[in-house]
Amino acid sequence: MTAVELESTSAPATALPERLPAPTGLSPSRISAFRDCGLAFRYSSIDKLPEPPSAPAALGTLVHHALELLFTRPAGQRSLDAALADLDVAIELASGTPDGEVLGLGGDGHDETREQAADLVARYFALEDPDEIRAIGLELRLEADIGGARIRGVIDRLDLAPDGTLVVTDYKTGRSPSQFSEQQRMLGVTVYSAMVEQVFGVRPSRIQLLYLKDPVAISTEPNDRQVRGLDIKVGALWQAIERACERADFRPKQSRLCDWCSFQAYCPAFDGDPAAAWAISAANPDAKRPE
Numbered sequence: 001m002t003a004v005e006l007e008s009t010s011a012p013a014t015a016l017p018e019r020l021p022a023p024t025g026l027s028p029s030r031i032s033a034f035r036d037c038g039l040a041f042r043y044s045s046i047d048k049l050p051e052p053p054s055a056p057a058a059l060g061t062l063v064h065h066a067l068e069l070l071f072t073r074p075a076g077q078r079s080l081d082a083a084l085a086d087l088d089v090a091i092e093l094a095s096g097t098p099d100g101e102v103l104g105l106g107g108d109g110h111d112e113t114r115e116q117a118a119d120l121v122a123r124y125f126a127l128e129d130p131d132e133i134r135a136i137g138l139e140l141r142l143e144a145d146i147g148g149a150r151i152r153g154v155i156d157r158l159d160l161a162p163d164g165t166l167v168v169t170d171y172k173t174g175r176s177p178s179q180f181s182e183q184q185r186m187l188g189v190t191v192y193s194a195m196v197e198q199v200f201g202v203r204p205s206r207i208q209l210l211y212l213k214d215p216v217a218i219s220t221e222p223n224d225r226q227v228r229g230l231d232i233k234v235g236a237l238w239q240a241i242e243r244a245c246e247r248a249d250f251r252p253k254q255s256r257l258c259d260w261c262s263f264q265a266y267c268p269a270f271d272g273d274p275a276a277a278w279a280i281s282a283a284n285p286d287a288k289r290p291e
Contacts, residue, residue, distance in 0.1 A: 016278055020046050022245040025143075025150035028188035031234065034241060036257055039274075041241075042250035043263045047281035051262050058099035059113065060173040063120045063212065064139075064156060065090040067171060071135045071157065078130035083121050091117070120173055123215040134160045144198040146191065147235030155192050165205035168192050176211035176218065186220060190230055193222045203227075 023030075023045050034041040043049045069086035070078050091114060094100040103113045124130075137158030144151050157169040170189045189207045197203040208219035220226075244250050252269040264270040266277035 016275055017248050020245040020248050022046075022242050025152050026234075026238070026241075027151065027153050028191040031151075031191065031237060032188060034237060036255065037253040037261075038244060038250040039252040039267060040257075040261055040263055042244070043266060043277055046245070047277055048284060049263065049266075049277055049280055053098045053102040054260070055102050056174065058094075058103050059117060059120075060171075061099055062087070062090050062094055062103070062113075062117050063173050064171055065093070066117065066121055067124060068138050068156075070130060071133070071138055075131045075134070080122060080125055083124070083130075084118055087114070087117055087121055120212045123212045124171075124210065126215045127210050127212075127217050133157075136160050142192075142195045142199050144195040146194055146198075147231045147233070147238055149234055149238035151191060151195060151234070153192055153195060155196070158196065161205060163205075166196060166200070166202055168196060168204045168207040170207075170209050172209055172211045173213060174211070176209075176214045176216045186218070187230075187233075190220075190222065190226060191234070194227060194230055197222075197227075 020042070026034075030041065030045055033044065044051065066083060066087035066089075069089060070083045073082060073086075091100075091105055091110075094103070095105045100106065104110055105113060135157050137155060140155040140158050142153055142155065155168060156171050159167040159169060161167050168189055170192065186207070186209065189209055193204045193207045203222055206219055206221055208217055210217050252267050254269050258264070258267075258269070261267070263277070264272055266272040266274055268274065
């Protein structure tokens, strides 16, 4: 039983609200979260329920940090040995944190985690030569208005290509998507491209996802049609979120993602109690409440 489930068993019954406060903004991951399941989005983004650390997500964070450190080195010094040394630094910094604990760093799972992360870092070198990359932004935080919503995000890497154009790069540590779901997976990095264009006034010439596990790169060139389509999609999604908040009506959407969801104790699709979730949220003094 997870920590979230343990809390739910002791939460007092609380009447569900008639409306909910809309979030102040979205991130590309939150956009995908709402599309995947409206109820899980509410529990995470609005009710702000505690979520136990996820080992796959923590491993991804570890690898991202190692690659970030690699690109702080000057070109010509970005070897695999250097990347593995940077991984050890990332592991040391993660030890003692919630992510480190779920990965078993410093304990029984340390060697296995290090081996998994090192394999992903090594596979990165099959996708590109880091010495040829001119990274001008690492873990770059941006904000922009898209489709009437305030979008906030962190770009893994913003590159300056040899021809002077910009390239948005996003690392993924999971499996690459099937051809059927590839377009959906590109949504997040397309949002990053639009944010770069708004903030810097220049549209990136290319956006790419680097799937380290396979390894495979998926890329596309942003165009006017994509930009217009993104504005329409995000605008429609933001309106749907606002309507759901006004009615306090976020519905579950069952899929394979349910197997990894930490909110099953509150989900009616799994005989959970939404009122218990609101009781926990209402008891949190740091969370914003509807007026």
